[in-house]
Amino acid sequence: MKILLVDDHNLFAEGLKTLLCDFDPAPEVILCPSCEQALDTPDLAAVDLVLLDYYLSGVSGIEALRSLRAACVNSLIAVVSALEDPEVIHDLIEAGAAGFIPKTTTYASLSSALRTVLSGTIYLPPALLAIQDNNKSTNAPSGLNLLSPRQREVLDQVVMGKPNKVIASNLGISENTVKAHVSASFRLLQVKNRTEAVFAAAKLQNSRIEASV
Known part of the structure; x- marks a missing residue:
């Protein structure tokens, strides 16, 4: 596992790196204090996960x-920030983020959130999901169980932010087939776009975690 940590707050970045390196197996963690330096990282395409601070200089x-x-079409990108504005988080998801981890969370919650994204799963704060539930009632989690294996793969x-062309290449299918699976999945989930699908996936993940506790 190769992780790119983009954060110009050195104290937090070093602490997060230490936390990540305590995981088993320990991932390779690359620290970058700026977006520009991150984009110049050698073998950037091989990065599995990007942890991006929302507030970067410049x-x-x-x-x-x-x-x-x-630049990282196959990488999972999660934003890590002290900002917890629901509208901003929605915009980040719309722009391709596959998760959001608050810097204000407890150490235990931060560790749990990081393990979630390291497993390739969407993570969003429970408080944000509660707001989403209050704003819109949805049967999306149960709808996920209706998806075919291929629809679930797509x-x-x-929800990880990959464009249709990349998904088609990864799965060995045509872009038109990808579009058909996406449309069918959205209908079953009763969602209109990728942002709502991300919330549905995160909600299902949270319900599974709660059920296992």
Whole structure:
């Protein structure tokens, strides 16, 4: 596992790196204090996970995310920030983020969130999911159980922010087939776009965690 940690707050970045290196197996962690330096990382395409701070000098969080999303088409990108504005988080997801981890969370919750994203699973704060539930009632989690194995494969890559062309290449199918699976999956989930699908996937993950406790 190769992780790119993009954060210009040295104390937090070093602490997060230490936490990650305590995992078993320990991932390779590359620290970058800027988006520009991150984009110049050797063998950037081999990065499995990008942990991106929302506040970076010289570039907005959305711009940094879009640049890294374009450069790391097969990488999972999660934003780590002290900012917990629901509208901003929605915008980040719309721009290709596959998760959001608050810097204000407890050590135990941070560790759990990191393990979740390291497993390739969507993570969103439970408080944010609660707000989403209050704003819109959805049967998406149960709808996920109705998806075919191929639809689930496509959806997993959609919520990670991968474009249709990349999904088609990864799965060995045509872009038109990808589009058909996406449309069918969205109908079953009763969602209209990728952002709502990400929330549905995160909600299902949280319900599974709660059921296992």
